[in-house]
Amino acid sequence: MTVRAPAKVNLHLGVGPLRPDGYHDVITVLQAVSLFDDLTATTLDPTTADPTAADPTAADPTAADPTTIDGVPSGDQDGVVVTVEVSGEGADPTARGPATTTPDVSIVPTGRDNIAVRAAHLVAEAAGITSERVHLTLTKGIPVAAGMAGGSADAAAALVAFDALWQAGLDRVALAGLAARLGSDVPFPLTGGTALGTGRGEQLTDVLATGEYHWVFALADGGLSTPAVYAEFDKLSEGRLRTGPTPADDVLAALRTGDPAQLGAALVNDLQPAALRLRPALRRVLETGRELGAVGAIVSGSGPTCAFLAAGATESVELAASLAGMGVARAVRRASGPAAGARVLEGPDGADGSGGGP
Ligand SMILES: C[C@](O)(CO)[C@H](O)COP(=O)(O)OP(=O)(O)OC[C@H]1O[C@@H](n2ccc(N)nc2=O)[C@H](O)[C@@H]1O
Numbered sequence: 001m002t003v004r005a006p007a008k009v010n011l012h013l014g015v016g017p018l019r020p021d022g023y024h025d026v027i028t029v030l031q032a033v034s035l036f037d038d039l040t041a042t043t044l045d046p047t048t049a050d051p052t053a054a055d056p057t058a059a060d061p062t063a064a065d066p067t068t069i070d071g072v073p074s075g076d077q078d079g080v081v082v083t084v085e086v087s088g089e090g091a092d093p094t095a096r097g098p099a100t101t102t103p104d105v106s107i108v109p110t111g112r113d114n115i116a117v118r119a120a121h122l123v124a125e126a127a128g129i130t131s132e133r134v135h136l137t138l139t140k141g142i143p144v145a146a147g148m149a150g151g152s153a154d155a156a157a158a159l160v161a162f163d164a165l166w167q168a169g170l171d172r173v174a175l176a177g178l179a180a181r182l183g184s185d186v187p188f189p190l191t192g193g194t195a196l197g198t199g200r201g202e203q204l205t206d207v208l209a210t211g212e213y214h215w216v217f218a219l220a221d222g223g224l225s226t227p228a229v230y231a232e233f234d235k236l237s238e239g240r241l242r243t244g245p246t247p248a249d250d251v252l253a254a255l256r257t258g259d260p261a262q263l264g265a266a267l268v269n270d271l272q273p274a275a276l277r278l279r280p281a282l283r284r285v286l287e288t289g290r291e292l293g294a295v296g297a298i299v300s301g302s303g304p305t306c307a308f309l310a311a312g313a314t315e316s317v318e319l320a321a322s323l324a325g326m327g328v329a330r331a332v333r334r335a336s337g338p339a340a341g342a343r344v345l346e347g348p349d350g351a352d353g354s355g356g357g358p
């Protein structure tokens with residue numbers, strides 16, 4: 001069973017003050033873009049050891065209660081064992097070179113703190129599955145800790161995959177409820193397209209959007225931690241009277257016209273000053289993209305990826321080539337939006353699932 005899920009870019013990210021629960025109210029407009037992670041779930045014979053698997057019982061040092069991680073069952077209480085193998089973006093570099101002692105947010109964990117594993121345990125709980133052994137292969141095209149919701153895409157893909165694999169019969173509303181328990185960004189890659197997010201970003205409504213948008217992403221070396229960027233936002237807001245998050249009217253109006261130049265001029269990210277404080281070098285990346293003709297330039301979500309909107313497909317090819325030539329980014333990727341949400345590429349029997357998905 002293989003499920004593909006998309007990355008996102010925030011076209012508007014208005015952030016309100018810190019709430020008592022540690023989150024911020026946001027008003028955000030999210031667009032899914034054609035950078036994808038593929039998740040393949042393979043049911044294993046419970047009696048066969050998997051030599052490629054990481055230790056599934058490796059403890060999460062941050063988990064005080066070993067039976068849950070952030071309120072989500074960890075799997076310790078049942079016989080559901082999920083192992084993980086990662087390739088592409090964020091695959092553990094210690095597999096290729098000397099071990100590093102510094103924790104690196106841009107490395108994808110392969111233990112039970114992988115968000116796709118946590119999603120699997122949530123579906124197991126909902127479906128009453130108590131004993132299964134599954135191996136997950138994550139083929140990551142979405143950069144990690146990059147502000148493009150790669151982990152959230154994997155979680156959404158896992159929800160869709162395990163719902164189908166274990167015949168849990170979860171409808172869209174039930175899947176979105178489990179997604180919101182895993183993270184504020186997780187409901188969006190289930191549906192994809194373009195949507196308005198409120199609350200902490202998890203409450204989604206459709207928006208009227210016309211046209212196809214051509215994006216160029218400048219990927220950075222290393223990631224940024226989302227909580228650290230929100231904390232920096234709070235520091236920068238100290239002493240300022242912040243009311244609610246800024247509304248997204250300009251972006252919503254631009255999306256109705258389908259005009260990239262209008263959308264480019266309307267892009268807003270309230271987390272951008274915080275991301276730039278933590279990564280001052282991103283200023284030059286944004287300036288370079290603008291100088292090279294991007295009609296919009298913004299830090300994607302919590303960063304450090306910079307997102308550039310091009311006037312059209314041809315312009316995006318030129319912009320990507322020029323940006324790559326300037327050497328301001330680790331890598332440059334082109335993508336278009338809106339992209340579809342999480343969908344089954346191949347069913348459990350190897351059948352093409354292109355007509356399927358939630
Ligand atoms: C920056 C965005 O990517 C924009 O879409 C999202 O707001 C982040 O969503 P996410 O990565 O799914 O974040 P979560 O896993 O829900 O929360 C991680 C941490 O980010 C901070 N956080 C997240 C969402 C939010 N509305 N307010 C916050 O302050 C909190 O410190 C929280 O503990």
Ligand SMILES: Nc1ncnc2c1ncn2[C@@H]1O[C@H](COP(=O)(O)OP(=O)(O)OP(=O)(O)O)[C@@H](O)[C@H]1O
Binds near residue numbers: 114
């Ligand atoms: N399947 C996964 N893929 C990527 N990161 C994961 C995964 N599972 C857990 N993580 C952890 O989650 C952290 C955030 O990774 P992610 O790629 O989702 O960041 P992000 O794109 O900045 O998130 P967002 O845009 O939703 O704030 C990473 O530091 C990583 O250690």
